[in-house]
Amino acid sequence: MTAPLKDITPAERARSTSFYEASARTRLDLLLDAGSFVEFIGPEQREVSPHLKIFDLPEQFDDGIVVGRGRLDGAPVFVAAQEGRFMGGAFGEVHGAKLTGLLRAARQVASIPVLILFDTGGVRLQEANAGELAIAEIMRAVMEARAAGVKIIGLIGGRSGCYGGGGLIAGCCSALAVSEPGRIAVSGPEVIETNRGVEEFDSRDRALVWRTMGGKHRRLLGAADVFVDDNVQDFREAALELLGLVGPFGLDSLKAEQERLADRLRRYGACFDAVDIWTAEGIAHAETVPELPADQFIALADRIGRTSRDAR
Amino acid sequence: MTLDDILTALFPDGHEVRNDKGVLLGTATLRSGDSMLVLGVADRTALGVDEAIRLSGHVLRSIGRDSGPILVLVDSDSQRMSKRDELLGLNEFLAHLAKVLIHADMNGRPTIGLLYGHSAAGALLATGLATRVLVGLPGADPAVMDLPSMAKVTKLSMEALEEKAKSTPVFAPGLSNLTQMGAVHLTWSHAAPLADQLEALLADMPAARDGRDALGKARGGRLKAAEIAERVRDLALQAR
Numbered sequence: 403m404t405a406p407l408k409d410i411t412p413a414e415r416a417r418s419t420s421f422y423e424a425s426a427r428t429r430l431d432l433l434l435d436a437g438s439f440v441e442f443i444g445p446e447q448r449e450v451s452p453h454l455k456i457f458d459l460p461e462q463f464d465d466g467i468v469v470g471r472g473r474l475d476g477a478p479v480f481v482a483a484q485e486g487r488f489m490g491g492a493f494g495e496v497h498g499a500k501l502t503g504l505l506r507a508a509r510q511v512a513s514i515p516v517l518i519l520f521d522t523g524g525v526r527l528q529e530a531n532a533g534e535l536a537i538a539e540i541m542r543a544v545m546e547a548r549a550a551g552v553k554i555i556g557l558i559g560g561r562s563g564c565y566g567g568g569g570l571i572a573g574c575c576s577a578l579a580v581s582e583p584g585r586i587a588v589s590g591p592e593v594i595e596t597n598r599g600v601e602e603f604d605s606r607d608r609a610l611v612w613r614t615m616g617g618k619h620r621r622l623l624g625a626a627d628v629f630v631d632d633n634v635q636d637f638r639e640a641a642l643e644l645l646g647l648v649g650p651f652g653l654d655s656l657k658a659e660q661e662r663l664a665d666r667l668r669r670y671g672a673c674f675d676a677v678d679i680w681t682a683e684g685i686a687h688a689e690t691v692p693e694l695p696a697d698q699f700i701a702l703a704d705r706i707g708r709t710s711r712d713a714r
Numbered sequence: 715m716t717l718d719d720i721l722t723a724l725f726p727d728g729h730e731v732r733n734d735k736g737v738l739l740g741t742a743t744l745r746s747g748d749s750m751l752v753l754g755v756a757d758r759t760a761l762g763v764d765e766a767i768r769l770s771g772h773v774l775r776s777i778g779r780d781s782g783p784i785l786v787l788v789d790s791d792s793q794r795m796s797k798r799d800e801l802l803g804l805n806e807f808l809a810h811l812a813k814v815l816i817h818a819d820m821n822g823r824p825t826i827g828l829l830y831g832h833s834a835a836g837a838l839l840a841t842g843l844a845t846r847v848l849v850g851l852p853g854a855d856p857a858v859m860d861l862p863s864m865a866k867v868t869k870l871s872m873e874a875l876e877e878k879a880k881s882t883p884v885f886a887p888g889l890s891n892l893t894q895m896g897a898v899h900l901t902w903s904h905a906a907p908l909a910d911q912l913e914a915l916l917a918d919m920p921a922a923r924d925g926r927d928a929l930g931k932a933r934g935g936r937l938k939a940a941e942i943a944e945r946v947r948d949l950a951l952q953a954r
Contacts, residue, residue: 442949443942452938453884457868469946471953480950495884499927499939503946510951525835527868530858530885532936534835535897535926538843539939541809542924545816570839573809588804588836589795596866597795614801625803653777656817659810660774664767666802671764676801714806 412436416635421559422583424634426468426483429519432634433557433641434472434481441470443500451494453529462488465496469504471514475642478514480504486521486562493567494526498536505543508552515553517641518575523590524566537567544574548651553577555644557637558584558626559617565590573625576648576714579640580617580626582696587615613676613692618699622680622691623666624708631696649712658713683707715904717756717789720830720851723908724785725750733757737765738787739772741780745913751776751823754787754841761837762794766807769841770814776823783824783916786815788842789831792860808836812844819846824919826912829854829889829898843897846922847915850889850901857887883935896930 410418416432424432430439443449445463454461466488471480482501484491501518508516525533544554556575558564563585564572572578572586580586589597591605604610613619621629628644630636649655670679680688683706694702717738721729724742731740731752736759740752753772755761773784793804819825827842830851838856842848850856861879865872879886883894892898899920902911927943930936 440953442946442953449938449942456878456882456884457870471950495936495939496942499942500946502927502939503943504950506943507947507950510947525858527859527864528885530864531891531895531897532884532930532939534839534858535843535892535895535930535936536939538839538897539924539926539943541812541839541844542816545813546820546924549817549820567836567839569805570809570812570836573806574813586803586805587800588793588808589800592866594795594797594800596862597860602795603797614797619801620803623803625806653817653821656810656814657774659806659813660767660771663763663803663807663810664771667763667767670802673801674798679801714810 413635416638417633419634420632421581421634421637422561422632425487426485426519426521429634430468430472430481430483433638434474434479435476438473439470439481440472441468442504443469449496451496451529453494453532457528459528465494465500466491467497467500469500474638480508480514480516481519482516483519484521484560486560489526490523491521491560491562492523492526493533493536494529495532495536497526498533498540502536502539502543505540505547509543509547509550512550512552515555515645516547517555517557519557519560520564520568520572521560521562522564522566522568523562524568534567537571540571541574544571548576551650553645553648555579555641557641558586559630559632559637560584563587563615576651577644578626579628579630579637579644580620581630581632582612582617583632584617585611585615586620586625609692618691619676621703622683622707624662624710627709627711629700629703647711655712655714659710662710662713715851720908724912726909735759737768739768742785744916745909748782749780750782751780751784752787753784755790755837756787758789758791758832760791760794761808761840762796762799763802763804763807766811766840770811773814773818777818781822783826784815784818786825786827786841786845788827788829788833788838790833790837790841792834793836808840811840815844820922826915829856832856835859847899847920848897849915850893850898852901852904854889855887856889856892894930894933894935896926896928896933896936899929
């Protein structure tokens with residue numbers, strides 16, 4: 403960056419900042435209206451994991467998640483951002499409890515939406531039981547908040563992707579925006595390879611990882627409603643767009659989701675690779691999808707890709 | 715106890731629960747004469763997209779048609795670890811199952827999970843941990859993550875992990891550790907009829923509010939979760 407900061411608008415800064423490369427704090431700083439973010443239990447409180455010292459591992463003063471409130475285009479939002487560079491953004495006891503508390507408040511308030519900036523490998527294995535249970539509590543809290551009318555938007559595009567229980571929480575959100583590096587899955591590539599062998603999944607085959615779990619495939623499947631380029635401003639605009647689109651949650655949403663997922667199994671259950679699914683979706687030269695630039699892919703996805711609107 | 719033994723002991727007045735390749739679907743009759751919807755995973759079957767969609771469909775078909783509580787029996791592997799399941803969006807299928815169970819519980823169909831064998835990771839999140847009350851049977855052996863996967867991810871040796879697992883409840887597999895965390899509410903005994911213990915639980919179900927963090931604190935397993943969640947909640951409410 404050559405120009406002095408004062409000459410750059412916040413939107414320009416957000417547009418030129420990679421979501422993937424940015425820290426959780428930078429993402430929030432640029433995603434929300436300038437200067438609007440207020441953190442709850444910030445790092446100065448030093449609420450660290452009580453468990454990492456058992457493994458002689460370093461702690462972090464925010465336990466790898468930043469939660470608070472801010473404004474988006476003037477309207478209040480609750481926000482949580484995971485830091486994928488600390489323990490892979492994994493859910494531990496303190497980390498998870500911060501998000502649970504935020505969601506419980508959102509349920510009580512009922513009128514303020516929640517943005518969750520996922521960046522996680524799933525359960526933090528050094529405190530696996532506490533992390534797993536934290537995820538179960540977050541899923542419950544998400545659904546209770548949604549039942550109370552709260553819109554919960556997941557933004558996925560970080561280094562650690564959105565794996566394990568993070569993928570299940572994402573599946574509970576009202577809507578998701580994803581960028582190409584925003585992988586969403588339950589079992590990570592290494593875990594599948596360890597358990598099932600390299601013939602089942604070669605975790606070093608990066609192209610395979612991206613097209614099986616990456617943002618483009620999730621958008622085309624309808625798992626994510628919006629695909630964005632990898633910059634913070636696009637995520638901000640996607641969050642605003644989704645907040646305008648999300649409808650009420652109820653039994654009908656779950657019935658529609660049942661039909662949506664059953665339909666996916668009927669259509670694509672026999673496909674061996676993502677390229678087969680994209681071809682079955684009617685995309686010509688589906689093998690070129692991974693190379694498409696974001697704008698061309700978005701045009702394609704808007705024409706062909708499914709959505710999960712009112713069906714999740 | 716085999717699954718058949720457990721079902722017979724739980725429902726002496728009869729049940730129609732079928733085990734189709736590890737997917738349990740059916741209904742059972744309670745002593746009161748009311749019916750209980752039953753679903754679950756048996757025979758240490760992995761929970762993949764094909765299993766999850768049948769389980770969620772079973773619950774959704776029952777909502778609005780039936781009344782009464784719901785029992786989720788669990789003796790599963792972890793989520794199915796495969797290219798196909800992830801390609802098709804396993805996270806959505808598992809989340810959907812959990813959402814359906816949570817929705818039912820919040821809307822007059824109280825849910826009970828019964829962990830009678832193994833379970834792990836995403837399979838446990840989508841089944842037992844998505845119920846209001848999770849009960850363990852003696853001998854159940856849940857493990858959030860298996861040790862080989864843990865070793866790979868943590869880059870610790872199996873020996874080091876096994877050594878730490880002996881003294882560390884917060885990550886070690888096992889029913890007692892999950893009980894101490896507040897994940898498992900209670901463990902039933904084989905000394906008394908299971909039907910009596912089920913009836914006693916149904917007669918005294920806790921409120922639908924999630925109290926697992928408080929339970930974990932009271933049992934000394936999770937000392938921070940409840941306090942942190944409460945502090946964030948209070949700060950967020952004040953900030954309005």
